[in-house]
Amino acid sequence: MAATGRKHLVKDFNHFITCYLCRGYLIKPTTVTECLHTFCKSCIVQHFEESNDCPKCGIQVHETNPLEMLRLDNTLEEIIFKLVPGLREKEEQQELEFWKKNQPRENGQAENVRRQRLGLPDVGGDYGGGGGDEDDDGGNEDFHRSDPQIAICLDCLRNTGQSGESTVTDLMKRFIRCSSRVTVGTIKKFLSLKLKLPSSYELDVLCNGEIMGRDHTLEFIYMTRWRLHGENTYPMVLEYRPRIDFG
Numbered sequence: 001m002a003a004t005g006r007k008h009l010v011k012d013f014n015h016f017i018t019c020y021l022c023r024g025y026l027i028k029p030t031t032v033t034e035c036l037h038t039f040c041k042s043c044i045v046q047h048f049e050e051s052n053d054c055p056k057c058g059i060q061v062h063e064t065n066p067l068e069m070l071r072l073d074n075t076l077e078e079i080i081f082k083l084v085p086g087l088r089e090k091e092e093q094q095e096l097e098f099w100k101k102n103q104p105r106e107n108g109q110a111e112n113v114r115r116q117r118l119g120l121p122d123v124g125g126d127y128g129g130g131g132g133d134e135d136d137d138g139g140n141e142d143f144h145r146s147d148p149q150i151a152i153c154l155d156c157l158r159n160t161g162q163s164g165e166s167t168v169t170d171l172m173k174r175f176i177r178c179s180s181r182v183t184v185g186t187i188k189k190f191l192s193l194k195l196k197l198p199s200s201y202e203l204d205v206l207c208n209g210e211i212m213g214r215d216h217t218l219e220f221i222y223m224t225r226w227r228l229h230g231e232n233t234y235p236m237v238l239e240y241r242p243r244i245d246f247g
Contacts, residue, residue: 154191183218
């Protein structure tokens with residue numbers, strides 16, 4: 001006699017697929033990498049405008065910019081859409097109505113309206129759509145990311161006689177393109193993984209011979225260390241060098 005399988009209701013999974021902040025189903029589920037708690041993207045972004053702590057467990061996510069510690073969970077989003085009938089269509093319809101209601105009319109407004117929809121701060125004219133008349137249908141608005149991009153070149157800086165120098169090699173691909181909000185700390189983690197450095201080694205990242213702080217963003221470095229020092233070449237060049245961490 002075949003055993004009949006137990007039927008599960010959507011409400012049985014609500015604890016896993018609802019947002020702690022708004023109590024609704026997770027829309028664009030976004031995970032805090034420090035504690036792995038997940039919220040709606042717009043909910044957690046708005047929360048971080050007032051606090052740097054996780055709203056669920058209270059852990060400090062980042063000292064200055066907690067938005068850097070957020071990651072979209074596309075797999076969870078697909079699971080939720082499969083569990084909740086009609087949720088995807090409802091969200092797509094609401095987004096369509098939002099865009100119709102907030103159709104941009106002025107140069108540069110399109111980017112700000114779109115960023116507001118994503119829960120991101122407005123950007124200035126440097127990242128706007130440029131001069132000239134734009135079509136009202138918004139057909140020219142083709143953005144692959146929500147934040148400005150920057151191209152950088154990562155060069156290995158070797159000091160004569162430096163201990164452990166032979167363990168570091170040049171990257172196969174020195175040129176990368178990433179968000180201008182990426183911090184030096186993230187660049188260090190990227191280099192350590194790519195270069196397979198031992199845990200006893202630390203990396204210094206330099207621009208124009210000056211060591212950059214871990215919390216410095218690429219945009220900050222470009223504006224204050226690269227462009228203001230008369231460097232007009234593109235992309236921006238950052239150098240890295242290894243040192244043994246005796247701490």
